[in-house]
Amino acid sequence: MQEIDSKYGEGQDVQQRCDDEKAIGYSGLQIFFGKSFILPPGLETTESTIQSFICAMILFPAVQKKAQAEIDRVAGSSRMPTFQDQPDLPFLHAVTLETLRWNPAVTSGLPHVSRKDDVYDGYFIPKGTTVLANAWGFTRNSRYYTNPSTFDPERYLKQPPELDPREFVFGYGRRICPGKDLAFQEVWILAASVLWAFDIVGVEDELASLADEDRFSFGMTSRPTSLNCRFVPRREGLKDKLADATA
Numbered sequence: 001m002q003e004i005d006s007k008y009g010e011g012q013d014v015q016q017r018c019d020d021e022k023a024i025g026y027s028g029l030q031i032f033f034g035k036s037f038i039l040p041p042g043l044e045t046t047e048s049t050i051q052s053f054i055c056a057m058i059l060f061p062a063v064q065k066k067a068q069a070e071i072d073r074v075a076g077s078s079r080m081p082t083f084q085d086q087p088d089l090p091f092l093h094a095v096t097l098e099t100l101r102w103n104p105a106v107t108s109g110l111p112h113v114s115r116k117d118d119v120y121d122g123y124f125i126p127k128g129t130t131v132l133a134n135a136w137g138f139t140r141n142s143r144y145y146t147n148p149s150t151f152d153p154e155r156y157l158k159q160p161p162e163l164d165p166r167e168f169v170f171g172y173g174r175r176i177c178p179g180k181d182l183a184f185q186e187v188w189i190l191a192a193s194v195l196w197a198f199d200i201v202g203v204e205d206e207l208a209s210l211a212d213e214d215r216f217s218f219g220m221t222s223r224p225t226s227l228n229c230r231f232v233p234r235r236e237g238l239k240d241k242l243a244d245a246t247a
């Protein structure tokens with residue numbers, strides 16, 4: 001990758017770079033994850049969201065079991081779930097939403113500048129002020145979510161459902177995340193595939209005793225502070241089945 005990185009700086013000819021990478025044998029996945037490429041804005045956020053999903057599955061095994069039961073009912077044991085199964089997997093859809101909410105990857109949004117004087121909730125905000133929208137604040141607000149620290153996908157399945165986190169975890173307006181639909185689908189297919197193939201089992205219970213404030217890093221992108229777990233295969237001949245699915 002270094003050889004390619006030194007040839008192409010940021011913002012250089014992406015198509016040419018892809019062709020060169022393919023020519024020297026990088027897989028599609030390596031190209032997707034290549035640094036100094038156009039995707040880094042979505043890379044860390046998606047990665048940390050997936051880590052939060054794994055963390056949630058460790059801490060809330062009943063949710064994991066319920067999602068696996070739904071996947072098994074729809075896809076069976078001989079094939080992995082695919083996007084075609086999406087309409088038949090409402091609980092998994094809710095698990096994906098709850099993953100986005102439970103630990104939003106960008107907890108305090110990105111800084112923006114107010115373009116004119118404004119008043120919000122009685123506070124005067126002069127033109128030119130740096131403004132941050134607190135996504136974390138939404139996720140833990142009991143006005144929107146019951147037991148907000150609990151990972152509970154059912155909140156989106158009851159009538160009326162609680163607030164869809166896609167309303168705020170991807171930002172707002174003109175600069176809203178352009179990768180939001182892709183991100184949702186990436187997290188969904190990863191959750192579907194991993195839960196079909198493996199039981200995710202925590203190897204230490206230190207995470208369970210932590211409060212929200214200590215459980216997540218709250219960096220530029222927020223991720224779980226500890227993630228010790230084992231992926232235990234759920235299927236006979238899993239290696240061959242995975243090879244078939246990715247061939």
Ligand code: HEM
Pocket residue numbers: 039041042043045046049104105106109110169170171172174175176177178179180182183184
């Ligand atoms: C779960 C995954 C993701 C989350 C939580 C997320 C969240 C965000 C947030 C909060 C912003 C700032 C929006 C604002 O300024 O108000 C943003 C911007 C952006 N995201 Fe994402 N994102 C994710 C995945 C992706 C993916 C997969 C891509 C691309 C493939 C992507 C590309 C971008 C780009 C290019 C921007 C900058 C947009 C601009 O400034 O005009 N993101 N994202």
